[in-house]
Amino acid sequence: MTKNTPEKIVSLSKIKMACQSCSLYQLCLPLGLHGEDLERLEDIIKRSHPLKKGATPFHQGDKFEAIYAIRSGSVKTYTIADDGSEQITGFHLPGELVGLDAISEDNHPCTAKALETTSYCEIPFHQLEDLSGELPSLRHQLLKIMSKEITHDANLLMLLGKKTADERLASLLLSLSSRLSNRGFSATEFNLSMSRNDIANYLGLAVETVSRLFTRFQDQGLVKVDGKFVQILKNDDLKAMISECVQSDPKMA
Amino acid sequence: MTKNTPEKIVSLSKIKMACQSCSLYQLCLPLGLHGEDLERLEDIIKRSHPLKKGATPFHQGDKFEAIYAIRSGSVKTYTIADDGSEQITGFHLPGELVGLDAISEDNHPCTAKALETTSYCEIPFHQLEDLSGELPSLRHQLLKIMSKEITHDANLLMLLGKKTADERLASLLLSLSSRLSNRGFSATEFNLSMSRNDIANYLGLAVETVSRLFTRFQDQGLVKVDGKFVQILKNDDLKAMISECVQSDPKMA
């Protein structure tokens, strides 16, 4: 792929994105668009070379030019504070959009890094914004995706603010499981593309704690873990973990 | 004001919102709109009666109809998990929009509650969405505000995931201070409209811890606290607290 630039033997018309034929259509930006409208969106979308593991499509502070839709692979986003400490703000799977947080300041508040070989579509934002003026369903879908991100973050806040280490890991595993299954992958077994360190960082825990949790979850028969390969054995028990837990404070709000 | 309903003696034309004359114009949705465009936005905005303390303009699960711009007072938003536990997702000050997280599912994922007497503008969302199709700067401002919320949440994540109790409280105080000062209030002294319990919940701490922190901050001469009234004495020291702290993990990402 990198050696003999085979793009040259592919007809130009094929290089153009075909969202219609993309398995992620219903999860991604073009949802709700058809016919000519969809073609207009496809016209502004650029497919780029796949990212190798560790590659960074954009860095914190970079001028905001485009948002990125993941086609395959996975990406983490993280911010680095003044003191150099890092906080991972998300793990992103195929069909998800990355970079929307850059609109506000017109530069990226976080860095994105491929956790494995990752292909993606690049959508120049100003063109998208203009086009969204003309296409109500594109406009709505964009707002919807952003709104979803806000909700997702709020859930994560709940996770970090209130939950125990067990519940945090259970939440992450269940989130990955359900998102992967929405994308046509197995809900019960998958490879974690991120390191234990990344998981710990994201969940606000120490690596050692994450490691111990995996061991314990396995001892409890909840999961089977072999390095990055995870099998969910008792989905319901994991779910129960994250809802039963926090004994409610009956008088509040 | 509350006794003799002076609204009745104000002409109907005045009841219509006048974003131009609103001190929050440059922080709020209409930023960038002028003349006829601004009037079109004002036409869809409804000013409602002020909320009394404890009133809830919308509840978790309510169908999504409108977003709310705070004019005066303050509001907290929170979600209630299945187990009844509550997580406060934000404190909202004048000029801020509440309810944008409802777009994604078409119903509100959180409840909003007035922390004090609070006046607000109600903006029916579908009309706003339509109008944003015609007005590029409105469209952009809406995306910008949503994007800002995503960034804000990411920062909060950093706060809850990584920081110590001291840093959390310092962050909240500085955030309130700077937001209040942007809104024309004093940056150095203000009343907290939320309870210690709310603060604890929001910061993911126990009430007792928050209480002890206020005491210690005061002992250290960082602030002067009298119940809900807070004076920031050493802004710089507080700032230093939140950046020096977390000794970076040099090898990561």
Add this chain to the structure above:
DNA sequence: CTCATTTATTGATTTAGATCAATACAATTA
């Protein structure tokens, strides 16, 4: 005003998870 109830502060004790430390296991590279 008094009484009741919520909200806040302070102290004593416990604990979940961090940190420190050592080892084991992978993955790269030469």
Add this chain to the structure above:
DNA sequence: TAATTGTATTGATCTAAATCAATAAATGAG
């Protein structure tokens, strides 16, 4: 292949913050 470096697991110890417990202020209702 061994050597190097990064990543993961496991154990021992420590500590920040939770929890438990009691009191003290506020707030609000009658």
